[in-house]
Amino acid sequence: MSFALELNGAEPSAVQLAAAAGSYGHFTAMQVRDGRVRGLEHHLTRLVTSTKLLFGSDLDTDLVRGYLRRLVVGRGALSMRVLVFSRSSEEDPVMAPEVLVRTGPPHEHVADPIRLRFVRYERDLPEVKHTGTFGLIHHSRQAVLAGYEDALFLDHSGHISEASIWNVGFLAGDTVVWPDAAVLPGITHLVLRDRLAAAGVAQVTRKVHPRDLPGFDAVFLTNSETIGRPVASVDDVVLRNDPAAARLLTDAYETAHWDEI
Numbered sequence: 001m002s003f004a005l006e007l008n009g010a011e012p013s014a015v016q017l018a019a020a021a022g023s024y025g026h027f028t029a030m031q032v033r034d035g036r037v038r039g040l041e042h043h044l045t046r047l048v049t050s051t052k053l054l055f056g057s058d059l060d061t062d063l064v065r066g067y068l069r070r071l072v073v074g075r076g077a078l079s080m081r082v083l084v085f086s087r088s089s090e091e092d093p094v095m096a097p098e099v100l101v102r103t104g105p106p107h108e109h110v111a112d113p114i115r116l117r118f119v120r121y122e123r124d125l126p127e128v129k130h131t132g133t134f135g136l137i138h139h140s141r142q143a144v145l146a147g148y149e150d151a152l153f154l155d156h157s158g159h160i161s162e163a164s165i166w167n168v169g170f171l172a173g174d175t176v177v178w179p180d181a182a183v184l185p186g187i188t189h190l191v192l193r194d195r196l197a198a199a200g201v202a203q204v205t206r207k208v209h210p211r212d213l214p215g216f217d218a219v220f221l222t223n224s225e226t227i228g229r230p231v232a233s234v235d236d237v238v239l240r241n242d243p244a245a246a247r248l249l250t251d252a253y254e255t256a257h258w259d260e261i
Helices: 014-021 040-055 061-072 134-145 187-198 210-215 243-253
Strands: 004-007 026-033 036-038 077-085 098-104 114-120 150-154 160-163 167-172 175-179 202-206 218-223 226-234 258-260
Touching (some): 014 077, 036 040, 040 061, 040 077, 061 077, 061 098, 160 167, 160 175, 167 187, 218 243, 226 243
Parallel strands (some): 175 202
Antiparallel strands (some): 004 098, 167 218
16 A cells, blocks of 8 residues: 555654644655655755755754655655644744655656646745645646646746746757746756756756747656656647657656665
């Protein structure tokens, strides 16, 4: 059975789960295969830096890895979410972090092209994968209700930033372009940047305006489940989808090492 749930290494009570459900906190999500994860150091760095920022406290990564190991040993393929929250008073300058780990069925890469709609939206603390997801869900839902599959965000200056649960990237010839905007640096995004650099692939970060989209050879999305999902269109603009983009991203990502938890 793929589903398991533990708080600080033990089975949580209903009261403890209720406290975590409405919490002020942050999380990371990963795909686990035989006790290993790609980009583990990026996940741990995310948890440590976000805990310091939100709670003013340090996070023991060795302790966290111990919690994770308890739930992955002998389990094969699964997905995992690690939530850090606190039951300390929000008025405390330093809040004690607690770790809720949840596992579920594994998720595989989705390669089907996706249709997006532009939305003017910026998240609070975009650099943190925090639990304040109302805006993301709302705008994604509104896009679906309007006949699209998800939302692509524009920041206050009208430039492309990110999508609801995705980083966005662009292929221009042999160069991968990342948007210069305040975004959550997703783990797959970070791993891809590392591996593309190792492979000698050119990468640039610059402002990307909606009018620039038709000029790209491909537009793609990445998240913990997806290496590079092609974007078929945004609003009524049909985009190019050069298969070379998928090959480039997949080949680079597949060179990433599986780190033992």
